[in-house]
Amino acid sequence: MEFNAALFHEFAEALNSENGYRLAKTLSPDIPNERLRAIFRSQNAHSIKNALKRGLQGNAALTLDHQTVQGWVEIYAAYWNATGVILTARESDNDSSKSSNLVWTKVYEAWTELLNALLRGYQTFGFEAFTIPCLYVVCKHLRAFAIQADEERNRNAPFDNGATAFQDDFDPETNKHQKLEDCARVLSRVFMVCQTDRAPLEESRKWGSYYIANLLLKTYFKLNSASLSKNILNSLRAGGRDMPDFSLFPKSQQVTFKYHEGVLAFLEENYIQAEECLTEAWNLCHKNAMKNKELILTYLIPCHLIKSHTLPTEKLLEPFPRLQKLFLPLCRCIKRGELHKFDLALQEGEDEFVKRRIYLTLERGRDIALRNLLRKVFIARGFEEAKEGEKPVRRTRVPVAEFAAAISLGSQENIDNDEVECLLANMIYKNHMKGYISRQHGIVVLSKSGAFPGTGV
Template sequence: MDFSTAFFQEFSEAYSERDGYRLARTVTPDLPTDKLWKIWKSQNAHSIRSFLKRGLQGNVAFADHEELQGWVEVYAVYWNAVGEILVALVSSNDDKSKSSELVWTRAYQAWTELLNALLRGYQNSKFKNWTIICLYTVCKHLRIFAMKADDERNSNNFVDDSPAVNFQDDFDPETNKRQKLEDCVRQLFKAFNVCQQDRAALEESRKWGSYYIANLLLKSYFKLNSASLSKNILKSLHAGGKDMPDFSAFPKSQQVTFKYHEGVIAFLEENYAHAEACLTDAWNGCHKDAAKNKELILTYLIPCHLITSHTLPTEALMKQYPRLQKLFLPLCRCIKRGELHKFDLALQEGEDEFVRRRIYLTLERGRDIALRNLLRKVFTARGVEEAKEGEKPVRRTRVPVAEFAAAISLGSQEKIDIDEVECLLANMIYKGFMKGYISRQHGMVVLSKSGAFPGTGV
């Protein structure tokens, strides 16, 4: 909204109604270009502050002079940032003049100023906590501008020779690539602390903003490929646990996003039980129409189930998500049928995609289940002993290692060393997929009479 009397009216109404979302719309950069132009042209650098001060003073009854000053500053900086954004928009539309300037970097920097003005407002100028939506808007766009600035710099191949490089013993060109996003993470972390460490009573606290900012941070960490750094955020939120509002009191969207990220972090650390719990929460809370989000959750939840409970997704579930079906179905079929060699091939086939999604190492462990199913087939194929008088027939529990070896090399037609087969069998026994023992002297596996393959009914 351009800075005229209408602006003061809007601000004053939003302020008296304590409508954070309405107020946040006055600090958004997400406007059509002509609207931005109107804002930019409505004032000039010389008079903007006095204009804002007069207008806000006349229209809004601030409890505090500090607060007035704070808002004047926020809007003055916002106005300036709009100017930079316009420069960036104009020159990025204008392809042929690959300007020597990093316009988005400047837009990012101007927007950082806005974040700082806003944070100062919360820390020094007694901004009310319901206005936290403004902080959401500013933070969200800060991240967008940071990514644009990084893309711009990388595509133009700017050599950034910042003096700090001189002081290091080694250099790392990689760090420059996502320089602005890294800076953005630092800025967001400041915002996170301003929210998280507010000690006001809960109803007036900025702690309500913690999860929104935390989610932005988590997203950024993932983008930076440093999901491990997210631990700090999780720890900080955990440590402040009892002073925080109840997690269920936060907006559902924030809960789901947070649980998803928490789940994926646990997943990457192979803490599958915790990952399963978080992802299940996210799954249950996810909006029914958010197909993309549900697909993301399932991408990790399905491998989780494979590990924790050795269960495969039903075909009905996968039908709803064609991409997941393509991703998982071949593997699932091989596991189910105990086709060891085909499993290897399917894993190889999808390797690139699995690795990209960071699920390869988890899915690879599905081989154990495929192997278990194969061995189980060998066991059942041997049939039962002659039943004794009046007793239930019992399965033949003594299986030569050579039979297992034959089964394992059936698919690939490659001969396998008996010692290696024993090693695989030992693993099955050790991991609890199979009950029994190997007798090396006799080249025999002696399986348990009751439940040789736990959980499979034999």
């Protein structure tokens, strides 16, 4: 929208109808080049503030006090300035000869000015809470610009591996996310501005807390900082009583938040909470959001394996070829109790599992594979000779040697007896198997009622 009567009209309409999302559109950079150019050319740096002031004050449809007008003038002036910088950046991206000027860093800086002007609106000029979608749009793009600026800088200053190898004190990692780290600091200020608003709930900026929290969580995840993410969760939890009920927030915000909360719990090996959060995210997720559903399942599947010892069905994995590739080989080995093949499958997928940070959790699935293998031995041994009129009883005294044979079957490696007993003792300790080892007789005496708890035998 050009910075003339059209903008002032749209602004008045959005404000009078208290439509924050409509208002936020006037601050979006997400528009084609021609329109950016039209905005930029409709004013000049010298006269823009006066023009804005006249336009906003002179609009008969609006009755804004002097301060509020001042606030919006600063905001639109900052936005106008940013449009020029963005145009330059986009044009230079298309012209490789100019690409070394760190244009996206300038965009990031110009956009930060816009966000600061907007924040002043809330902190000094008393902007109403319905306008917070403006914060959403500006914050969301601040993060995108920060990432672009970092990429551009890293691209233009390729690290000379030969030279830097001798400089111990030079860590390219620290500089890699410079702007994104700055962005995280700015966003956490915005978060506080929302979170600490004391106005009555219906007109409180607290309604913006989860949107901004989600942006922050995404940012911290990218920066690999679980501890900073925890701070956000704690802050929301501490403010819990004064917050609107979580279920009243838009589902996009609920799902995104629950996903991040769940993954954080997962990384702390708090699988109960992780499963709870991820299940909630899964249930509320839009049915067509395949990518996000895939991400939720990436963590929910290992959770289920550890917590309830259940595996995904083929039906569940059907729409997700990548998850099939990731999990199906492991699942098959677990089901059949193929211990050795399980180890191979884990090795095979190691890089991918480590990258997704599920390796350690999946590794614990080996217990379930072992449980299933021992269970198979138990079942294969059949029943005691049945006495007249009694229910057949399984043979519960299993020689350690049989378990040992089963365990070394896949790898064809002989493992010594102590090691086998150790594995068995662990199974008993973890309550995957009920019974005791009689070392004297070299047998395991299993419980007659539920030798393998929860598995029907």
